[in-house]
Each structure stands twice: as structure tokens, then as C-alpha cells.
Amino acid sequence: MALLDVKKLTKNFGGLTAVGDVTMELHAGELVGLIGPNGAGKTTLFNLLTGVYEPSQGTITLDGTVLNGKAPSKIASLGLGRTFQNIxxxxxxxxxxxxxxxxxxxxxxxxxxxxxxxxxxxxxxxxxxxxxxxxxxxxxxxxxxxxxxxxxxxxxxxxxxxxxxxxTEPKILFLDEPAAGMNPQETAELTQLIRKIKEEFNITIMLIEHDMSLVMEVTERIYVLEYGRLIAHGTPEEIRTNKRVIEAYLGGEA
Ligand SMILES: Nc1ncnc2c1ncn2[C@@H]1O[C@H](COP(=O)(O)OP(=O)(O)OP(=O)(O)O)[C@@H](O)[C@H]1O
Incomplete structure (x- = not known):
């Protein structure tokens, strides 16, 4: 059974679907990446998983407990820890x-x-x-x-x-762009640190990061969001060569 089971998760802000129909699983001890162009819905997804926002639709289950409707402090005490994009x-x-x-x-x-x-x-x-x-x-x-x-x-x-x-001794740690604003030396140290956390704490980590080399280096699996939808899922190597993902990023830069 998955440690975190996310089924058909959706968050609408008025007419905008920031996260649409996202289904994903996190297993104990995994280090998983979440990437996608600016505005793809990554932080909104973290906010849904940690109870900051209530889902418009879908369910989030941690270790058999449904998290929908629970307060962020309750969710934190059940084992979901996070850092924020802005310190x-x-x-x-x-x-x-x-x-x-x-x-x-x-x-x-x-x-x-x-x-x-x-x-x-x-x-x-x-x-x-x-x-x-x-x-x-x-x-x-x-x-x-x-x-x-x-x-x-x-x-x-x-x-x-x-x-x-x-x-807070989380079961799952969500890191929202931990390398943002770091210089290359600091990013290299962070890469080591993330590895160390995984070894020493044996926890599950999900990482949002724009620094592709960091994501590709440390994660085992990657989910890719675009306009709130999951467009790909696979190993770093599969994602690196995925046509749909390359298009999404090139489109974002154009
Ligand atoms: N509270 C909110 N109210 C209305 N719209 C929102 C809200 N939060 C996010 N959005 C919109 O939802 C979409 C997804 O935003 P989100 O911040 O989750 O993307 P992101 O992938 O984390 O982006 P970035 O990589 O730039 O941090 C964007 O279009 C954003 O403007």
C-alpha cells in the first residue's frame, strides 16, 4: 500500500483549474521529484497535500487516514512536514x-x-x-x-x-524549491544534504525544484505537471527524454 495515496485531486480558483485530476502515490523511503513550468500548479499541490487549501475534488490518504478537511496543524502532526518557497x-x-x-x-x-x-x-x-x-x-x-x-x-x-x-519527525517531507536563490556552491551542498537526510532519517521526500540537474541527480521518480495536469511520470532518464516534457518546457520559455 502507498504511504500517500492521492486520487483525482483537483483545485479550482474561480474559473482556473490550478490542479486538475492529479493521481499519484508516494511509497515509504522514496525520493520523488515534482517539476513543471512556472504556474504549473506545483505549490498548489503541496498546499493541498498539507491542508493549506481544501481540494475541490479528490482524496488524499496518508497511511490509510483520509486527510481531506483536516487542519494543517493536524496534518503536520500526522506526519507531513514541509518547507516553503520563501523562507x-x-x-x-x-x-x-x-x-x-x-x-x-x-x-x-x-x-x-x-x-x-x-x-x-x-x-x-x-x-x-x-x-x-x-x-x-x-x-x-x-x-x-x-x-x-x-x-x-x-x-x-x-x-x-x-x-x-x-x-517535527515527519513521515513525508515536502521541499518547495530548496535551491531557489542559492549559488552553485550552496546548491552542491544542498544536493549532499538531501542525500544525507534520506540516509539518516529514512523518510519519504518530495521535492519541487527548478534546478534540473539537482532533480535529475537526487530523485528516483519524477512527476511532471503542466497547467495543473500530470503530463508525465517516470525515472529521471525517462523524463529527460520525454517529448511531451521537452515541449512543455520549450513552450514555457518561448
Ligand atoms: N490562491 C490562489 N488564488 C488564485 N489563483 C491561484 C492561487 N494560488 C495559485 N493560483 C494560480 O494557480 C496556478 C498554479 O500556481 P502555483 O503557484 O501552484 O504554480 P507553481 O507550479 O508552483 O509555479 P512556480 O514554479 O512559478 O512556483 C497559477 O496560475 C497561479 O496563478
């Missing part, structure tokens, strides 16, 4: 605090303990901090734990966003 960090908080927020999915007992400053609160705080530092170490950001997020170089802010999303 959304708490810029005036430190690097460590940003990760602690990701980790801070407290249960009711912990909230009570923290309110009354019970011993469990301190133990939990210490443990969370240790876990946060551990995560930052994996991503080479532990040296900047006390730096304000806004003072990190751009590439590292993007990296921190990924760490924060991973801190």
Missing part, C-alpha cells in the same frame, strides 16, 4: 529556538508540567535541547545555535528551515 523562519529567534519550536509538539501532560514548572518540564526541556543540538550537528549548524536566524547566510537559513521541518 519562513522565526527570524528574530535563535537557530536553536527555531528547531525547538519544531520539536515542541507537546502532549497535554507536558503542557501542564511546563505551566507549573514541574520536574518533568525541566527534564523535557533538557531532552528537547539535546535533541535539537543533535539535529543541528547533523546539518553542521550547531556552531550557530545562538545566532539569530536572520543573521545566518542565505544558504544556511534554507538549511535551518529543513532542520526545523525534520524536527
Amino acid at each position: 519562513r523562519l522565526f527570524k528574530n529567534m535563535t537557530v536553536l529556538e527555531n528547531v525547538l519550536i519544531g520539536l515542541g509538539n507537546h502532549g497535554k501532560a507536558e503542557v501542564l508540567a511546563s505551566f507549573f514548572r514541574l520536574p518533568a518540564f525541566y527534564k523535557n526541556e533538557e531532552e528537547l535541547k539535546e535533541r535539537a543540538i543533535e539535529l543541528l550537528k547533523i546539518f553542521d549548524l550547531d556552531g550557530d545555535a545562538d545566532t539569530l536566524a536572520k543573521n545566518l547566510p542565505y544558504g544556511q537559513q534554507r538549511r535551518l528551515e529543513i532542520v526545523r521541518a525534520l524536527a
